[in-house]
Amino acid sequence: xNLIFYPQLGTRSKRALxxxxxxxxxxxxxxxxxxxxxxxxxxxxxxxxxxxxVYDQLQKERAYLLKLExx
Numbered sequence: 001x002n003l004i005f006y007p008q009l010g011t012r013s014k015r016a017l018x019x020x021x022x023x024x025x026x027x028x029x030x031x032x033x034x035x036x037x038x039x040x041x042x043x044x045x046x047x048x049x050x051x052x053x054v055y056d057q058l059q060k061e062r063a064y065l066l067k068l069e070x071x
Contacts (some may be wrong), residue, residue, distance in 0.1 A: 001064045004057055005043055013039060017062050018069070033062055 009017065013035070021028040035058055043054045 001061070003061055003064075004047070005054070006061050006065065008043065008046070009039075017058070018065060020066070033059070 006014065006017070016035075017033055019031045019033070022031045023029075035055065040051045040054050043049075043058075044051045047054070049057070
């Protein structure tokens with residue numbers, strides 16, 4: 001798979017993308033990745049894609065990277 005957006009992300013965005021769990025008072029909970037709106041608009045402006053296309057591509061890249069990490 002061709003990673004379009006992952007190289008363009010900052011350190012904290014990359015960490016959030018790769019995070020699997022979050023810690024709560026109930027214990028570890030699954031983490032759902034929700035990128036911030038300003039990140040989506042920046043990437044959409046830089047690539048010429050729509051915000052929905054950027055969101056879908058980030059979700060695909062996240063699934064691909066997490067699958068690679070499991071190997």
